[in-house]
Amino acid sequence: MPELPEVETVARDLRTAAVGQRITRVRLSRPDVVRHPGPEAFAAGLRGTRVEAVERLGKFILCALDSADELVIHLGMTGHLWVCNASLPPRPHTHLRCRLEDGRELRFADARRFGRLLLGPRALLREVGVLPLLGVEPLSDEFTRDRFTAALRRTTRPIKSVLLDQRSIAGIGNIYADEICHHAGVRPTRRCHRLTRAERVRLFEAVPAVLHKAIANRGTSFDDYRDLWDARGSNEEELQVYGRGGLACPRCGSVLRRTVLGGRSTVYCPDCQR
DNA sequence: CCCCTATCCTGAGGGC
């Protein structure tokens, strides 16, 4: 499940691989992964354009094109973007193939099809509602301690729900929400307005700490995440709680507990997360 | 406002 660190890893490599390249040929074999505009307009609008920049916003990848449109990619749960020689046979569930000038191909595959593709000017995509307004980027200068702790004081929601809310903070998903709570020593079910000042500060510091480390490890390949070159990230080895219910807490040795919060599997340490 | 649930979708894994 690609979250901010995985999407950032892919976006950085895509920047190197695709910026300056012209898309000479477009094959869209699964029209329903395109959410805007229609499939024909999407393919026609992509063909012949040059990639000028690649940016990540939350879990979205935005490729600025010389046509003034942006190609927007959301990987959903199982979406996979990769660049390979155009002659390689496509893997199953490959929905989009973009031929690049250098003989390589940018491909989008997604078994569950929770991912989606958009094309258009960013403002239009926002207007139409296919590109949602996102909260603060947790690795940017806008993510300040005052802003974060003030937001937490204002809500009664469980801390994990806030971390997962893309309108509050962009890019955090189920894996890193649990990891951030564990790093901060705060139980994910804790209601924000009841957190102490020290806990709010620990959470604020845990957010970039956990995300930066995961980026340094090129992401977590817990299920089927692979980078642009089809390689695994190594951050799975660093996970303290996610997917480890019933196992020992790496910090204190207690048995990690699994529960469900907001419909999401949630793992925490009953002893060192209060 | 906030929470819960269903929806989309496929593959993996368990039980029998």
Next chain:
DNA sequence: TGCCCTCAGGATAGGG
């Protein structure tokens, strides 16, 4: 061996 069931969850929509 194979079939059926459940579960995984990012985002969104709808009901309470």
